[in-house]
Amino acid sequence: MKYSKKYISTLFFTLALVSTQLGAQNFKNTQQKVQLEDGDTFVFIGNSITHQCAYTQYVEDFFYTRYPDKKLSIVNAGVSGDFAGDVLKRLEEDVLKHQPKYASILIGMNDGEYARWNDTIFNTYKRDMLELTQKLVNAQVKPLLLTPTIFDTHQALLGENWVDKEKIPNMHYDAVLAYFGAWCLEQANLRGYGYADLHGYLTHYTREARKKDADFTFIPDAVHPEYDGQLIMAVALLEGMGVDTMVSEIEVVKKEGLWNYASKNGILSNEKSEALEFDFKANALPWVVPADAQYAYNLTNADSRLGLEIIRVVGLEYGNYHVIIDNITVGTYSHMDLAKGVELQNNPRTPQYRQALAVAELNKKRNEEVIEKIRDEWLLRKGLANPELMEEEEEEEDLSGDPEHQRYLRLREIGYERYVQDKFSKVIQELETKSKIMVDAIYEINQPKTLHYSVVRADK
Known part of the structure; x- marks a missing residue:
């Protein structure tokens, strides 16, 4: 059976229109800015790096001084040693009870289990993160995905870490975390979540500092950034949130x-x-x-x-x-x-x-x-x-x-x-x-x- 040019043209137009409509239904615009108004709540979800109460404190300082006319509730919900699955267990009592408008998620350092790349480990992280973000969305909370911070291989090779330093050269754990971060970016793009690249910022400024001092580190134990490293994390998060800069x-x-x-x-x-x-x-x-x-x-x-x-x-x-x-x-x-x-x-x-x-x-x-x-x-x-x-x-x-x-x-x-x-x-x-x-x-x-x-x- 032959089809006229007019029929074929109409068919392609119809398919294109349906495709566009499906795309509009399945994908959301990238979140450009965190819009906090008077009375709103923001929660930091995380593990020990959030439990340190440093990058969270600097972000609080920013909001207290940049928006003094807005009375905000800013909540730290970090617990040392947590995996994404642990957050799910305490989500209702520790996060959702505050009825936040936004919640940032800094999870992944522990989820990789300080091991070489492993599909099973990653799939567990992915499953739990997807469940976590979906539960937030279901509760009308807007998620911001934060990449895991860096594993400072330099420090780990010096033995300044609990991982056997003989395993470090072939573990490539920072690369594992970078992959986790790339997955976070992919999900943020697909689902319209907020996003901030903490891993990229820490990597960049560590390299900058090591141009003058080869042994410089923001992370003496290879995992937990100290105050200066946490300030870099705060800068990355604030810029990812699209805050007012004037x-x-x-x-x-x-x-x-x-x-x-x-x-x-x-x-x-x-x-x-x-x-x-x-x-x-x-x-x-x-x-x-x-x-x-x-x-x-x-x-x-x-x-x-x-x-x-x-x-x-x-x-x-x-x-x-x-x-x-x-x-x-x-x-x-x-x-x-x-x-x-x-x-x-x-x-x-x-x-x-x-x-x-x-x-x-x-x-x-x-x-x-x-x-x-x-x-x-x-x-x-x-x-x-x-x-x-x-x-x-x-x-x-x-x-x-x-x-x-x-x-x-x-x-x-x-x-x-x-x-x-x-x-x-x-x-x-x-x-x-x-x-x-x-x-x-x-x-x-x-x-x-x-x-x-x-x-x-x-x-x-």
């Missing part, structure tokens, strides 16, 4: 002998047209992190990439000028520097920097004194539910002088069921209440203030 911008231009003012992300007031003097209240504070992460903060140019705070003055006469904020000279700059724009976000002399640092220091205290204890209690619960795990740890090291281990032994006597019924919820509730009080205090000190600016000629 703190504020002030521009003053001289026209026909008078100063004209404009600003972004803030409110100008009391501007003087004949002198460089004005008040300004920004909508945000700069992103400031504690001193223990400053090396990576500078290495990644995190301040400029994720928190530009600029003052620009065009039309000054040749010379140098003081920038003064609330009667404090925060810097002296040439007329050319001011015309290009001076960045203030990493200037410790500004009132707004000191205010943001106070936020970071209080949040660090909150994480060390409260959040880590919440995560430790979840780890204790896992140990009581699986005593064989603790027995392995007891065989590997002497825990006789550890007060937390002594508490574990006492609780083991009363049994897992009684512990969960009589003690666990009470401890968690008390700690969460303390955390809320400290978050309320953060929201009292993170509110931007109206500051008085002036630019005056420096003495010759």
